Amino acid sequence: MxxxxxxxxxxxxxxxxxxxxxxxxxxxxxxxxxxxxxxxxxxxxxNFQGSALKKTTRLLSNFIPLGTGRPHTELYPWTSSDANWPTSLNKPSGPEDRAxxxxxxxxxxxxxxxxxxxxxxxxxxxxxxxxxxxxxxxxxxxxxxxxxxxxxxxxxxxxxxxxxxxxxxxxxxxxxxxxxxxxxxxxxxxxxxxxxxxxxxxxxxxxxxxxxxxxxxxxxxxxxxxxxxxxxxxxxxxxxxxxxxxxxxxxxxxxxxxxxxxxxxxxxxxxxxxxxxxxxxxxxxxxxxxxxxxxxxxxxxxxxxxxxxxxxxxxxxxxxxxxxxxxxxxxxxxxxxxxxxxxxxxxxxxxxxxxxxxxxxQALSLKYTQRRDITVAACHSFLPSDICSFAIPDHGMFLWVSIDLRMHPMYAAEGQMVQEWCSQVEDRILTLGLANGVQVTKGSLFFTERSSGEAELFFRLTFAAAKEQDLTEGVRIFANAVKTEFDCRGSV
Amino acid sequence: MxxxxxxxxxxxxxxxxxxxxxxxxxxxxxxxxxxxxxxxxxxxxxNFQGSALKKTTRLLSNFIPLGTGRPHTELYPWTSSDANWPTSLNKPSGPEDRAxxxxxxxxxxxxxxxxxxxxxxxxxxxxxxxxxxxxxxxxxxxxxxxxxxxxxxxxxxxxxxxxxxxxxxxxxxxxxxxxxxxxxxxxxxxxxxxxxxxxxxxxxxxxxxxxxxxxxxxxxxxxxxxxxxxxxxxxxxxxxxxxxxxxxxxxxxxxxxxxxxxxxxxxxxxxxxxxxxxxxxxxxxxxxxxxxxxxxxxxxxxxxxxxxxxxxxxxxxxxxxxxxxxxxxxxxxxxxxxxxxxxxxxxxxxxxxxxxxxxxxQALSLKYTQRRDITVAACHSFLPSDICSFAIPDHGMFLWVSIDLRMHPMYAAEGQMVQEWCSQVEDRILTLGLANGVQVTKGSLFFTERSSGEAELFFRLTFAAAKEQDLTEGVRIFANAVKTEFDCRGSV
Structure with missing residues (x-):
């Protein structure tokens, strides 16, 4: 067989x-x-030095191996006629580097x-x-x-x-x-x-x-x-x-x-x-x-x-x-x-x-640059600039959007219980975004310590995962969720 | 690209x-x-529940994913034209099960x-x-x-x-x-x-x-x-x-x-x-x-x-x-x-x-059975039966050869320091085997506690790794190493 x-x-x-x-x-x-x-x-x-057994198998070459429980290749279900398997892949660069x-x-x-x-x-x-x-x-x-x-x-x-x-x-x-x-x-x-x-x-x-x-x-x-x-x-x-x-x-x-x-x-x-x-x-x-x-x-x-x-x-x-x-x-x-x-x-x-x-x-960086630029443009267009702020990243795939809670109509009233209220606002924006078709990530997942009552919350947006043509729409939906939460009527 | x-x-x-x-x-x-x-x-x-971030990404489907740092497939260097890649492998069974x-x-x-x-x-x-x-x-x-x-x-x-x-x-x-x-x-x-x-x-x-x-x-x-x-x-x-x-x-x-x-x-x-x-x-x-x-x-x-x-x-x-x-x-x-x-x-x-x-x-079991039978036959032919004993396994790939140290010419003289002397005998057999082209595994690697002075040592032989046609020769070389150590002249 x-x-x-x-x-x-x-x-x-x-x-x-x-x-x-x-x-x-x-x-x-x-x-x-x-x-x-x-x-x-x-x-x-x-004092950990690794596996003694694995060290002994390093003697394998040139010996008849009666020591190691490594099945001989005749015992595998794949054969050498498949050895050129991945070289048949359609790769970006030409074959000039081969051999x-x-x-x-x-x-x-x-x-x-x-x-x-x-x-x-x-x-x-x-x-x-x-x-x-x-x-x-x-x-x-x-x-x-x-x-x-x-x-x-x-x-x-x-x-x-x-x-x-x-x-x-x-x-x-x-x-x-x-x-x-x-x-x-x-x-x-x-x-x-x-x-x-x-x-x-x-x-x-x-x-x-x-x-x-x-x-x-x-x-x-x-x-x-x-x-x-x-x-x-x-x-x-x-x-x-x-x-x-x-x-x-x-x-x-x-x-x-x-x-x-x-x-x-x-x-x-x-x-x-x-x-x-x-x-x-x-x-x-x-x-x-x-x-x-x-x-x-x-x-x-x-x-x-x-x-x-x-x-x-x-x-x-x-x-x-x-x-x-x-x-x-x-x-x-x-x-x-x-x-x-x-x-x-x-x-x-x-x-x-x-x-x-x-x-x-380099080509990949260009693709990410395009995606970043689309996302940043959408953020500038749709995010309410009095509530949201962000820095334009020069590496990577993330946009960290800060939301100023002091602009929230309920902020003064909820001042006594900032921590819990922040979480509620964060959850509502997330849920509203999801209800309208966009998934973003809550900033609190990235906190190494519980927030110390700062009047700020965050969402992480990435331009890596979506289809390029969906980025703008995604940001628009997210921005609307923020605006709705902050009660900026007329924008949704 | x-x-x-x-x-x-x-x-x-x-x-x-x-x-x-x-x-x-x-x-x-x-x-x-x-x-x-x-x-x-x-x-x-x-209290470990896994990754909260990974749980959030489980919401991915049907949303514009601005949340997860999972690059879109257009950002990978492999393409869907390669999607039938491994089905081209030459497999043991026919295509009747496909689809x-x-x-x-x-x-x-x-x-x-x-x-x-x-x-x-x-x-x-x-x-x-x-x-x-x-x-x-x-x-x-x-x-x-x-x-x-x-x-x-x-x-x-x-x-x-x-x-x-x-x-x-x-x-x-x-x-x-x-x-x-x-x-x-x-x-x-x-x-x-x-x-x-x-x-x-x-x-x-x-x-x-x-x-x-x-x-x-x-x-x-x-x-x-x-x-x-x-x-x-x-x-x-x-x-x-x-x-x-x-x-x-x-x-x-x-x-x-x-x-x-x-x-x-x-x-x-x-x-x-x-x-x-x-x-x-x-x-x-x-x-x-x-x-x-x-x-x-x-x-x-x-x-x-x-x-x-x-x-x-x-x-x-x-x-x-x-x-x-x-x-x-x-x-x-x-x-x-x-x-x-x-x-x-x-x-x-x-x-x-x-x-x-x-x-x-089942086919694999047959192959291993053949390999076991060759190895067992070689052990019966070459291992000195007064020194070595083993049971014939009915599963797996290992033969556990016990060596009776009481048959060793130096056993009586070295009775006082069994542990150290055992190790030396074990090492000498291993080394002599390697010098002549066979690798086996020392039994002491498998001890969960230091040997308590038993007059016995072990080698693990496997019939999985060598070429089938090398198994007999491998056992012969190992047997000769044992005989040489035990001073059975005329066998080497």
Whole structure:
């Protein structure tokens, strides 16, 4: 029934993988090595070395394998005649990049157990990508594939936090992060942010004034530096440097969660060239690009720039962190889905190359810019400007609309019970929007602490998910819901 | 650059998914409902409800989605012209089953965010499969896809154990389980096993005599009932019933980790018919098939019966457990890779159907039977019978070879330091085997506690991974390594 056809030599990804990330990324000479983070590791992870069994299977190549419960490929229901499967996909870039990188990740590789780091060809591609775009300024950095940044965040929580710890983050943040913190028993210490993102002034103040007798001082800062979720703001270069210096001074690890880095909006993307260098020059420096001491853990995701269904991304950090990360893979997901890796290998190594990837990212930025511009125009047209305000994002996919509750006819009367009343107003706007066909996201989902009675509420609008032609209508319906709630008759 | 072609209506798996598992599996009438397991949940998981944000996105269908950061399919680099991608695969069974199940999982579904439970079409297929094969005898059971059983074990540890807990398991067990226990800070209480697997007598004794003043009584039993890893033994029907009764009496949850269930070896598989009912009749009853009170958490995996690179399996348990499981997905891997699901949907729903799946499993069992028979014959030919012994497994892929150290020429002299000396003998046999081209697995990797001075060591041999024609030679090399260590000159 099964067709025995896969070439035996195709199924030794493991034999090819040892030290790929190390050899690909470690750089000798003048760069410093990463600071030792041993004291930052959690109780759970401190002595965790990964799977002993998996280590033994790394001896596989050239032996008759009577040791490992890895079924021979003749036992799979797919055959090598399907090995060219995804190369038949209709890809954006032409075939000129093909055969530039040898195809060393086959269907047989995809179907068998993968390695914790990821397919060597993918790790190598992503390491080269990290070198060209970010060039971390220390020696011993490395890359590991992740099963998406949500999974990576979970593993990083387990690696670096114990129950009762405190973690620093933007005051408004990604709910997946907020909920992961709660699950890990970790409290969030919110840091204010303004139109340029997280405030280094406030961050420094919090840390300088920390009472270590009351609670252990935070050792981790979680930040979304570009197109922040939900506010859409992007930290300037100066701000990043100031925050990094504070991290150095206080021994903080920085989790740089940066899925929107390449979704760069505005005139920059339209004017740029199409080669890698020009993209690189236009991009704001990431934290890892200024990370002299190996304290940044950078999360990249394919979810916003390729497709979320892949459940794939990559983490870049010092070798000691990547070793822990891979150890967690051994005992959790083992590896990224082989089929996701197969398709990524095909796209990156066989179809696109580094330049094709860069071209894709620029084209994608243009699409998002169009979508942003349509949405912003609709907001200007329909949102009541005395009630609603927003900043125009230059990265990402989010518009953070602030609503001034003081303009509400019931505000004075309800002043005594702001918190509950705010929630009611928020719910009514949401429900009215849904009743008329638009779904937006309540700002309160992004609060790291309960609102402290500010006369303001928020909605997050995204221009990523809807059909481009529906964006204007969506904003119009939302605006009408706001107006109705604020009793601006005649507009609905 | 991107080709805008995917049909909008294809991308609402979420809109189709609510309550699929419930409606598919809940059965009314005479069956009891599952016992409430609230007191079994860990501190971490007790109040954990999953992601609020993900819940809001479940409203997506029929609205203009300005709420969710889920990129529109026009923003992906793959197009609908590739939607028939995996159906071009050369599958074992013919096309007669096609179109029997509607294709409601498309490439667009695969590329966007998936749901925690898994694609509805897959959950439905697997629920039907569970009904035909296992028919859990209570009402409110459900199925959730997993990112493989290693990932499932990790989530189940988080769901049910706190640091300092004790978990029951076979004395020799899967290293991934042993290492996950260590990571979770959970101690293993080993239970002896014999030629029929885990001993109900010993299990009862341990629980009856447990001193709850010293340590909290275990509330979880982890067992691999069929083709146990590493011993290869399969629990008889009587034994399973006896163990289940003990679980009932002591309020234990049973984690039934059963990846080898369908790899059924021996004359049974050769004589049986090819339809679903005949397979079902031949199989030993699983724990979940006798689970009146919903205390079994059954793990199935695609790794040994389809392909490990998919990183996919499924967990079957009571709805309350599945709800927690899905909640963990929300904050960890989000979903199984869409491409893995796409390929599984294609195989199960479009190519095979239930009967095709059953046919595949029977054919696979025959292949494994051949491999087992070759390996057993080689063991009989080459292993020194005065030193080595083993039982012939009737499930799975492992042969557990016991080596009698009392036959070793140095045994008497080294009697004083059994533990260390055993390890040295084990290492020397392993190393000599590798030097001559065979890889086997040291038995000590499977010990849940340090050996207590028994004059016995073990190696696990598998007949799954090698080429069939290499099995005999592999065993011969291993046997020679044993003989050399035991100084049986003239055999090497």
């Amino acid at each position: 099964a067709h025995i056809a896969l070439d035996e030599k195709e199924i030794s990804p493991i034999a090819k993988s040892p030290d790929v990330s190390t050899t690909a990324s470690s750089e000798g000479g003048t760069k410093p090595k990463a600071t030792c983070l041993q004291q930052h590791f959690s109780e759970e992870s401190r 530039r990188v040898p195809s060393i990740y086959t269907l047989a590789n995809a179907l068998t157990y993968g390695t914790a780091l990821g397919a060597p060809s993918l790790v190598q591609f992503l390491t080269e990508h990290m070198k060209s775009i970010h060039a971390p300024p220390y020696q011993d950095w490395a890359v590991c594939l992740t099963c998406g940044s949500t999974s990576a965040l979970d593993i990083i929580f387990r690696t670096f936090t114990d129950r009762g710890d405190v973690i620093l983050a933007e005051k408004y943040s990604y709910p997946g992060f907020i909920e992961s913190s709660a699950l890990a028993g970790v409290d969030i210490q919110p840091v204010d942010l303004d139109g340029q993102g997280l405030s280094p002034h406030k961050l420094g103040q919090i840390l300088d004034q920390w009472n270590t007798l009351e609670r252990p001082k935070p050792k981790v800062l979680y930040t979304i530096p570009s197109g922040q979720n939900p506010t859409g703001v992007t930290q300037s270069q100066e701000r990043r440097r100031a925050i990094y210096e504070i991290a150095e001074r206080h021994g903080l690890i920085i989790i740089e969660d940066d899925p929107y880095y390449f979704i760069q909006l505005g005139p920059n993307t339209a004017s740029g060239g199409s080669n890698l260098e020009s993209v690189s020059r236009q991009l704001v420096p990431s934290y890892i690009s200024i990370d002299k001491s190996g304290r940044v853990i950078r999360l990249d995701s394919t979810s916003k720039i390729l497709a979320p269904g892949l459940r794939a991304g990559w983490v870049t950090a010092s070798q000691q962190v990547i070793d822990k990360y891979a150890a967690y893979h051994d005992l959790t997901t083992v590896s990224v889905s082989g089929l996701s890796q197969f398709v990524l290998h095909d796209l990156f190594n066989l179809q696109w190359g580094q330049e094709g990837f860069s071209t894709w990212l | 991107a080709h805008i072609a995917l049909d909008e209506k294809e991308i609402s798996p979420i809109a189709k998914s609510p309550d699929v598992s419930t409606t598919a599996s809940s059965e009314g009438g005479t069956k009891p409902k599952a016992t409430c397991l609230q007191q079994h949940f860990s501190e971490e998981s007790r 029997r199940v509607p294709s409601i999982y498309t490439l667009a579904n695969a590329l966007t965010y998936g749901t925690a439970l898994g694609a509805p079409s897959l959950v439905q297929f697997l629920t039907e499969h569970m009904k035909s094969i296992h028919a859990p005898p209570y009402q409110d059971w459900a199925v959730c896809l997993t990112c493989g059983s290693t990932s499932a074990l990790d989530i189940i540890f988080r769901t049910f154990t706190d640091r300092g807990d004790v978990i029951l398991a076979e004395k020799y067990s899967y290293p991934g389980f042993i290492e996950s226990s260590a990571l979770a800070g959970v101690d293993i209480q080993p239970v002896d096993l014999d030629g029929q697997g885990l001993s109900p007598h010993k299990l009862g004794q341990i629980l009856d005599q447990w001193n709850t003043l010293e340590r909290p009584k275990p509330k979880v039993l982890y067992t691999i009932p069929s083709g146990q890893n590493p011993t290869g033994v399969t629990q008889s029907q009587e034994r399973r019933r006896a163990i289940y009764e003990i679980a009932e009496r002591h309020g234990l949850i049973i984690i039934e980790d059963d990846p080898y269930y369908f790899i059924q070896l021996g004359p049974n598989t050769a004589s049986g018919g090819s339809n679903l009912e005949s397979v079902s009749r031949q199989l030993v009853p699983s724990y979940i098939s006798i689970d009146k009170s919903g205390r079994v958490i059954r793990l199935d995996s695609t790794s040994k019966i389809l392909a490990p690179g998919l990183r996919a399996g499924w967990v079957t348990a009571s709805q309350q457990v599945i709800d927690k499981y899905a909640a963990y997905h929300d904050l960890t891997t989000v979903s199984v890779s869409g491409l893995s699901q796409f390929v599984l949907h294609d195989l199960f729903n479009l190519q095979w159907g239930q009967e095709g799946f059953s046919t595949w499993l």
